[in-house]
Amino acid sequence: MKISVVGCGYLGAVHAATLASMGHTVVGIDVDAQKVAHLNKGFAPFHEPGLDELLRDGFATKRLTFTTDFADAADASVHFICVGTPQSKTSDTADLSYVIAATKSLLPHLARGAVVVGKSTVPVGTVDMLRGILARRPDVQLGWNPEFLRQGTAVKDSLVPDRLVYGVPGGKDSAAGLPVTAALDAVYAPLITAGIPRLVCNFATAELIKSASNAYLATKLSFINAMAELCDASGADVAELSEAMGLDPRIGNRYLHAGLGFGGGCLPKDIRSFRAQAQALSVPSVDEWMGVVDSINLAQRSRTVLVARDMCKGFLSGRTVTVLGAAFKPDTDDTRDSPALDVALQLAAAGAHVTVTDPKAINNAWMRYPQLRFEASTNRALEGAELVLLLTEWDEYRDLSPAAVGKLVRRRMVLDARNVLDAAVWRAEGWTVRGLGTGSVVEVEETATDVTPAVPPSKAVNTRPFVVGSPVKARSTRR
Secondary structure (H helix, E strand, O other), X not given: OEEEEEOOOHHHHHHHHHHHHOOOEEEEEOOOXXXXXHHHOOOOOOOOOOHHHHHHHHHHOOOEEEEOOHXXXXXXXXXXXXXXXXXXXXXXXXXXXXXXXXXXXXXXXXXXXXXXXXXXXXXOOHHHHHHHXXXXXXXXXXXXXXXXXXXXXXXXXXXXXXXXXXXXXXXXXXXXXXXXXXXXXXXXXXXXXXXXXXXXXXXXXXXXXXXXXXXXXXXXXXXXXXXXXXXXXXOOOHHHHHHHHHOOOOOOOOOOOOOOOXXXXXXXXXXXXXXXXXXXXXXXXXXXXXXXXXXXXXXXXXXXHHHHHHXXXXXXXXXXXXXXXXXXXXXXXXXXXXXXXXXXXXXXXXXXXXXXXXXXXXXXXXXXXXXXXXXXXXXXXXXXXXXXXXXXXXXXHHOOOHHHXXXXXXXXXXXXXXXXXXXXXXXXXXXXXXXXXXXOOOOOOOOEOOOOOOOOHHHHOOOOOOOOOOOOOOOOOOO
């Protein structure tokens, strides 16, 4: 089957490569010529474990190409729209301009009987809008097939998804939806044969399901982070609390890990869009609920800065601070709405000399926040630090040796805002360790190490540009 994928970002590039691996002939289309050139060399312009290998396999079999020309999709029978739907610059609603532009650009090149399928996360009513654009082509079918990819595990999520959802005209039992259902069944035949669950529903359900799923996951994260604040106030331990809660099968332990909170290009903007939809549909309970979830998540960042200030005896100004992590989560180089960078900016605004390091996201972070200082080498970033903050839970930070790190820093103090370190092991090496929601903390007397900082505190001033392409080699990815 010949398939086109419009939009070759995190979603589209992975989707195109995955479909090619299933045996389809796929053309990926994007208006960014530089991105297309990069992809045609067999390398993704962003970090996603396993994607480069999938791209190279697609080129080797001649089933995968990328182009900027929509005319190259003219003979495709199914077209997937995978463009971004970022938050509007003037409101919490989703910006649908890319979806509309993609549909209009496809229109002159649609073969008779073609099926256009949206995968982007959109608000309810988007399909009706696109129907208007496609109105002069009554032979063209429209469907919605929401994506459920997670950055860092997107290839796995595509090859072995939890479920397939089809939004079709009239819903599950409508004859009008049969052509779209049949087309998507042909696309996903290997997955259906493998037993992946498939749900057919109406358009409104398909439009809501990704946002509803993200809203629920965000709720679990914000709930356990609210419990972390309660634990700190009461002397309880949120790790033990969440473990006990997670053993209840009605609750489960996934997304019940307290820490700095969520970020990225999806979860925050999706819950705000969800809230805007609730307002438009006059459903105040969802509107208010999402508002609380969002505010708790953002408050975790400020609370982390307050804990850091407390660890510095109330004064951040002049302190040399190292931030471990710039990406919004491990196994990606995406820095959009990164909690780690938000905290780093707040620390710098308070007068701290901040150095940020990350295995993959240094270049993206520097281009977005040139006012911060970045260091590709973890060891160099740690030299002379008076406080270390672990803000993105990369494996290499989890596996740091407290004894080795202790020889680099000026003071052995660490704020583990992701609650992933073995605090007992670090304390045994003379470290003061704080987490979020860990209750009463056994403090170690704050003493400077005998090591003279290799770089003075003034190193935190960004006096030179970061050299693009210099990040340290990443460890093998997990999951």
